[in-house]
Amino acid sequence: ELKVEQNPLFLSMQEGKNYTIYCNYSTTSDRLYWYRQDPGKSLESLFVLLSNGAVKQEGRLMASLDTKARLSTLHITAAVHDLSATYFCAVDMDSNYQLIWGAGTKLIIKP
């Protein structure tokens, strides 16, 4: 059974600081997705990572994928309050297009 673990589950940080969210998964997959969810809102696709070594950047967020280590990271650079949200990673099950979701990391960025 594929398991996806995110850590930390909760992160409170100051504006201007850097931090990394980790997403580990338990079986072979080379496709991973990051989503953002604001409170009471839907899930917004942030990054699509499709191969080992893939790196994508958008503003202050950068995501990477290491399929050999079964690890993806979401790095936040010089955090700003607007990045406060819950971030989910999801891993692709090739066999049936089901995504297996991590529990989410609730990120709070304080001014």
Add this chain to the structure above:
Amino acid sequence: EPEVTQTPSHQVTQMGQEVILRCVPISNHLYFYWYRQILGQKVEFLVSFYNNEISEKSEIFDDQFSVERPDGSNFTLKIRSTKLEDSAMYFCASSGGRLYNEQFFGPGTRLTVL
């Protein structure tokens, strides 16, 4: 930009009643999904649908649940006899699904069972 839409945004129902949640996926997408999220918790997969049939379903998706694509655009989730524990946010998603499975989510329907 194409988007997934869902109606209603909020549904309140009495325990034991039937509810139908509606979704219009992105028009050229082939794969459709329902998820639920209990407040503050993780996203839970319910069912995936492709080529007019269920391709995968979770343990949550028991006999009380059904899905349908009654026409070329709508995708519905029916809960036959709602229980208190069905109260959650229900999200519909769709994907093109050919090379990879980036899923696009609708705004959700908040279901409250009293």
